[in-house]
Amino acid sequence: MFGLRSLKQKPVDTEVSKVEEILARGVSQVVDMEALRKKLLSGRRLRIKLGIDPTSPHLHIGRAVSLLKLRDFQELGHTIVLIIGDTTGVIGDTSDKDSERPLLTRDAVRENAKTYFKQAGKVLDMSAVEKHYNSTWLSKLSYNEIGEHADQFSVADFVARDNIKKRLDGGKRVSLREILYPLMQGYDSVAVHADVEIGGNDQWFNLLAGRKLQSRFNQEPQDIVTTNLILGTDGRKMSSSWGNTINLTDSPKDMYGKIMSIPDELIVPYFIHCTRVENNRIQDIEKKMEKGDNPRDYKMELAKTIVALYHTEKDAQKSEEDFVKKFQNKDVSDARVVSVKSNTLLKDVFVAEGVVSSRNEFNRLVASGAVSVVGADKVSDLKEIATDNTYKIGKRRSLTIEII
RNA sequence: GCGUCGGUGGCAGAGUGGUCAAUUGCAUCAGACUGUAAAUCUGACGGACUUCGUCCUACGCAGGUUCAAAUCCUGCCCGGCGCACCA
Numbered sequence: 001m002f003g004l005r006s007l008k009q010k011p012v013d014t015e016v017s018k019v020e021e022i023l024a025r026g027v028s029q030v031v032d033m034e035a036l037r038k039k040l041l042s043g044r045r046l047r048i049k050l051g052i053d054p055t056s057p058h059l060h061i062g063r064a065v066s067l068l069k070l071r072d073f074q075e076l077g078h079t080i081v082l083i084i085g086d087t088t089g090v091i092g093d094t095s096d097k098d099s100e101r102p103l104l105t106r107d108a109v110r111e112n113a114k115t116y117f118k119q120a121g122k123v124l125d126m127s128a129v130e131k132h133y134n135s136t137w138l139s140k141l142s143y144n145e146i147g148e149h150a151d152q153f154s155v156a157d158f159v160a161r162d163n164i165k166k167r168l169d170g171g172k173r174v175s176l177r178e179i180l181y182p183l184m185q186g187y188d189s190v191a192v193h194a195d196v197e198i199g200g201n202d203q204w205f206n207l208l209a210g211r212k213l214q215s216r217f218n219q220e221p222q223d224i225v226t227t228n229l230i231l232g233t234d235g236r237k238m239s240s241s242w243g244n245t246i247n248l249t250d251s252p253k254d255m256y257g258k259i260m261s262i263p264d265e266l267i268v269p270y271f272i273h274c275t276r277v278e279n280n281r282i283q284d285i286e287k288k289m290e291k292g293d294n295p296r297d298y299k300m301e302l303a304k305t306i307v308a309l310y311h312t313e314k315d316a317q318k319s320e321e322d323f324v325k326k327f328q329n330k331d332v333s334d335a336r337v338v339s340v341k342s343n344t345l346l347k348d349v350f351v352a353e354g355v356v357s358s359r360n361e362f363n364r365l366v367a368s369g370a371v372s373v374v375g376a377d378k379v380s381d382l383k384e385i386a387t388d389n390t391y392k393i394g395k396r397r398s399l400t401i402e403i404i
Numbered sequence: 405g406c407g408u409c410g411g412u413g414g415c416a417g418a419g420u421g422g423u424c425a426a427u428u429g430c431a432u433c434a435g436a437c438u439g440u441a442a443a444u445c446u447g448a449c450g451g452a453c454u455u456c457g458u459c460c461u462a463c464g465c466a467g468g469u470u471c472a473a474a475u476c477c478u479g480c481c482c483g484g485c486g487c488a489c490c491a
Contacts, residue, residue, distance in 0.1 A: 173484060233441090234431075243414090243431075261441045296439050327441065361433085363455080364448060370434045382455080394434055395441070 054112035
């Protein structure tokens with residue numbers, strides 16, 4: 001099915017400097033660097049696999065580190081094989097978890113999967129990507145076959161994994177189904193005849209499972225490239241369960257704002273892992289910041305670059321202007337406008353508009369001096385009557401009220 | 405099935421009859437400061453009201469004991485660990 005296209009494809013690029021950069025930038029671990037280098041320089045068109053489980057409707061820029069790496073490989077002319085883990089997603093990977101992951105429903109997974117190819121398309125040229133759902137082959141396996149696969153692994157290997165061991169030691173439950181996960185991911189590699197598999201560095205164990213199973217099926221074991229995991233907006237590992245992600249589907253404004261809120265130390269790592277900005281430029285930025293340049297300016301450049309990558313140049317430009325307006329110049333001209341009857345309590349307006357979640361919260365905010373009339377005084381009366389004004393709560397929330 | 409330990413606020417995890425709307429950490433929100441929604445420091449963090457107070461709802465579920473229960477008792481549901489049964 002790819003015969004026609006491959007005839008048209010340009011030959012594989014084996015320029016040493018390009019290959020070397022790919023093997024270095026953002027890469028955490030490689031199973032056999034020499035072997036991989038040789039493969040990449042051989043001129044053979046490699047099949048490079050990445051599996052993504054649709055455990056949330058959004059991909060975040062941490063997951064996209066692998067996608068960017070794939071993009072590099074794609075540009076060299078290799079075949080990218082993208083697998084949506086609609087079966088593995090149901091089972092749930094425990095690699096990065098310190099507790100059992102709940103079994104997702106098939107429907108939830110299918111729903112999440114819907115936009116994944118589209119999201120991946122922000123980074124990859126999807127017209128040249130081979131796309132699969134792993135239910136295609138995983139749902140056909142019989143117990144006989146699964147048993148045979150399972151025989152390649154020992155329980156000890158699994159139990160020795162750090163996070164599993166920690167859970168067992170702590171008296172936490174480890175479900176048998178969790179053991180199945182590496183088998184499934186490993187079999188994916190067999191099914192698509194992967195030459196190389198990419199994954200986050202928490203995937204090491206699962207990636208190795210692919211090698212084992214491929215050997216069992218008389219395939220040459222895949223090479224493995226793991227990419228670094230990046231930290232989230234709060235400086236902890238970026239993970240959907242911690243709500244510190246920057247999603248590919250975030251609006252330009254949100255994305256820009258979230259990037260501006262990362263700690264300064266993450267600026268350079270983000271440039272390296274989340275953008276395709278050239279190394280020279282990144283080193284330049286690093287030096288300048290060391291010399292005392294204001295990191296904010298580079299963070300803005302970073303934010304703009306990333307927004308442009310997932311949206312458009314125009315969006316990026318606009319997000320930056322909005323950010324400057326709102327946070328640097330404290331402009332509130334874009335505050336939402338609501339009409340209310342005269343003699344309404346201010347707190348009622350805020351609660352009704354969902355700006356604050358309860359009257360108690362409003363009271364607390366007033367008590368801490370967070371509520372103010374723009375251009376005038378702070379609100380200090382809990383029973384303040386709403387007036388024709390723009391109100392602000394903290395730095396982010398604002399509301400313009402019109403009395404009718 | 406038996407034994408045993410446990411189920412607490414968004415999460416983790418204290419509390420084991422009254423002083424508990426519940427210590428603490430993380431997350432969140434606000435204030436100060438600032439170079440930014442960073443860092444740091446300070447405060448708040450169930451709801452309602454006539455707000456230095458009162459009332460309501462909350463500690464797996466349902467009952468019970470008590471002037472008083474997250475805390476004790478009974479039953480149920482769910483989980484860990486150990487043992488066994490069956491094959």
